[in-house]
Amino acid sequence: MNLLQKNVLFLYNQVSKKYKYGLFRECTLDKDVKAIREALIKTKDNILSLDLYNHEQLDNFIAENKPIDFAFVLAEGYKDYPQTLYNGFGASRVREQLKKHGIPSSHASIESMEICRNKDFTYKKLQENNIPIPNFFVFDSHNRFRKKDFLKEINRIGYPLMIKPAGGGDSIGITSKSVVHNLIELKNKIETLKRTLGPEKLILEQYLPGQEYTVGILGSDTKYILPIIAFPIDWGIRYTRTKNKEYRMQSKFKIIDHKHPLFSSIVDISVNSFIAVKASDVIRLDIKKDTDGNLYVIDINGTPALSLNGSLTFMASKVGLSHSQLIKIIFYESMVRNNLAPSRYLEEVIEPLKKRLYPHKGDNLIEVFSEDE
Numbered sequence: 001m002n003l004l005q006k007n008v009l010f011l012y013n014q015v016s017k018k019y020k021y022g023l024f025r026e027c028t029l030d031k032d033v034k035a036i037r038e039a040l041i042k043t044k045d046n047i048l049s050l051d052l053y054n055h056e057q058l059d060n061f062i063a064e065n066k067p068i069d070f071a072f073v074l075a076e077g078y079k080d081y082p083q084t085l086y087n088g089f090g091a092s093r094v095r096e097q098l099k100k101h102g103i104p105s106s107h108a109s110i111e112s113m114e115i116c117r118n119k120d121f122t123y124k125k126l127q128e129n130n131i132p133i134p135n136f137f138v139f140d141s142h143n144r145f146r147k148k149d150f151l152k153e154i155n156r157i158g159y160p161l162m163i164k165p166a167g168g169g170d171s172i173g174i175t176s177k178s179v180v181h182n183l184i185e186l187k188n189k190i191e192t193l194k195r196t197l198g199p200e201k202l203i204l205e206q207y208l209p210g211q212e213y214t215v216g217i218l219g220s221d222t223k224y225i226l227p228i229i230a231f232p233i234d235w236g237i238r239y240t241r242t243k244n245k246e247y248r249m250q251s252k253f254k255i256i257d258h259k260h261p262l263f264s265s266i267v268d269i270s271v272n273s274f275i276a277v278k279a280s281d282v283i284r285l286d287i288k289k290d291t292d293g294n295l296y297v298i299d300i301n302g303t304p305a306l307s308l309n310g311s312l313t314f315m316a317s318k319v320g321l322s323h324s325q326l327i328k329i330i331f332y333e334s335m336v337r338n339n340l341a342p343s344r345y346l347e348e349v350i351e352p353l354k355k356r357l358y359p360h361k362g363d364n365l366i367e368v369f370s371e372d373e
Contacts, residue, residue: 002054002343004045004121004341004344005044005045006044006070006335006340006343006345007046007048007067007068007069007216008040008043008046008047008048008068008070008071008072009048009050009061009065009068009070009071009072009103010037010040010047010071010072010098010356011050011052011058011060011071011072011073011074011075011076011084011094012028012033012036012049012050012051012052012053012073012074012076012174013026013051013074013075013078013079014027014028014029014030014033015025015027015028015029015030015050015078016029016030017030021115022081022196023083023085023086023197024079024084024085025085026076026077026085026086026172027076027079027085028074028305028306029239029307029330030308030342031228032305032306032307032308033049033074033307034317035323035324036040036051036074036327038324039323039324039325039327039328039331040072040215040327042287042324042328043328043331043342043343043345043346044260044343044345044346045049045343048061048065048068049345050170052075052077052078052079052080052094052272053078053079053080054078054079054080054081055078055097056360058094058097058098058099059097060105060141060221062101063281064068068101068283069103069338069340070104070105070106070334070335070338071098071103071104071105071106072105072331072334073091073094073095073098073105073106074303074306075090075091075094075109076090076091076094076228076303077089077090077093077094078090078093078094082140082192083198084268085279086165086167086169086172086173087120087167087200088114088117088118088121088166089114089115089117089167091107091113091117091302091303092110092111092117093133094108094128095109095113096110101330104164104340105334106281106304106330106331106334107280107281107303107334108278108279108280108281108283108302109276109280111278112277112278112279112280112302113302113303115277115278115302116277116279116283116300116301116302116303117167117302117303118119118166118167119136119164119165119166119203119299120138120166120201120279122205122299122300123278123318125134125276126273126276126278126367128276129272129273129275129276129369131269131272131273131297132208132269132294132295132296132297132324133296133297133298134162134205134208134296134298135156135157135158135205135206136157136199136202136203136204136205136206137153137156137203137204137205137305138158138166138203139190139195139201139202139203139204140204141190141194141199141200141201141202144227146155151280154183154186154204156249157204157205157206158206159180159181159182159187160178160179160181160205160207161179161180161185161204161205161206161207162178162204162205162207162208162237162370163178163179163180163189163190163193163202163289164178164201164202164203164205165193165197165200165201165202165205165252166200166203167200167201167306171319172197173193173196173197173252174237176236177189177192177198178237179207179237185223186204190252196342200311202305204295206290207299207312208288208289208290208296208298209290209291210233210240210288210289210290210291210293211230211231211232211288212230212234212235212238212278212286212287212288212344213227213228213229213230213256213262213266213286213287213288213295214228214231214285214286214287214311215228215229215266215267215270215284215285215286215287216268216282216283216304216311216315216316217271217279217282217283217284217285218281218282218330218333219280219281219333219355220280220333220336220337221305222359222360222361223271223274223358223359223360223361224314224329224354224358225267225271225357225358225359225360226315226318226319226357226358227247227255227256227257227272227315227318227319228255228256228257228263228266228315228317229254229255229256229311229314229315230253230254230255230256231253232252232253232254237283240351246311247289247309247310247314250314255315255318257318258358265295266287266295267358267360268344269287269295271289271296273285273297273300273359275303277300278339279300279302280333280334281330281334281337282303282304282312282330282331282333283301283302283304284299284300284304284311284312285297285299285301286298286299286300286301288367306327306330307324308323312326313326319356319357320356321353321356325353328346328349328350328353329353329354332348332350333345357368
């Protein structure tokens with residue numbers, strides 16, 4: 001084996017299209033797992049693949065395949081315990097288990113995963129760093145309901161309200177009825193979420209009716225901004241059903257590049273958010289306008305989908321990067337951050353690819369753009 005070749009564990013939760021719904025919404029489609037695995041194999045490292053079901057399975061796999069140098073982790077939790085896929089702590093628990101075996105992993109630290117996978121933690125960190133977020137409060141359905149306090153918070157924010165689970169991502173628990181206009185609609189939505197997900201924490205926040213943007217950032221010290229997607233103004237709420245159709249309607253998306261007047265404002269908010277939640281390697285942020293055109297961060301995903309039809313792949317395509325090249329960049333940045341020497345092949349491949357992105361270091365964009373932009 002090449003001295004620079006690493007034993008890399010590729011860890012994921014795989015499902016077929018038939019079962020990617022409900023509590024398994026966070027899992028990765030089998031066709032996407034295949035494409036990501038093929039991209040990782042092309043790095044010239046030794047890729048060991050595992051569809052994660054439970055703790056014991058992972059412990060046994062690691063014991064049987066020592067040494068493992070690094071883990072590229074898409075797993076959101078453990079499939080035998082579906083609540084770990086959306087309760088906000090599955091991704092960090094997987095990384096804690098890897099850490100016990102001394103295996104560094106991709107995407108972010110345990111602390112950052114807990115921040116990003118729990119929207120109340122995310123908002124708290126953003127608030128502490130003066131990053132604009134909607135007015136919100138947390139309703140913990142585990143606790144005893146106090147109507148007086150509840151109504152006080154509603155009156156503070158005012159209708160319409162957006163309701164979403166505090167844990168998880170990929171719009172789990174969000175539907176067309178997640179925006180409520182009165183107390184009856186609010187109670188009905190809370191009861192629906194309790195039946196679907198059990199007693200979980202919920203975020204009730206100011207609904208922002210303006211245009212929505214999604215931003216992809218790669219890297220760690222130097223951050224590389226992907227072309228920003230602006231969704232149509234009349235797009236409405238983005239939730240599971242609409243996201244399943246979005247890739248067919250990408251011709252309607254507008255791209256915010258470095259020449260657009262909003263680009264620097266969105267990038268500043270996004271990079272500051274990246275730093276605030278202690279992110280690394282890759283994140284995707286959702287930003288929305290209010291009625292006055294002010295920008296607010298409404299979500300940060302520390303394990304964004306790396307699917308063939310996903311937003312990040314679409315952004316990458318706008319600067320001529322394939323899905324496979326996007327995966328290689330994230331893999332490379334993860335390896336370097338963990339002080340692991342990438343293969344010579346990967347070093348040679350990555351440098352020209354990163355020149356197609358918008359680099360940001362310190363407080364400013366680095367004004368270096370490729371000629372083919």
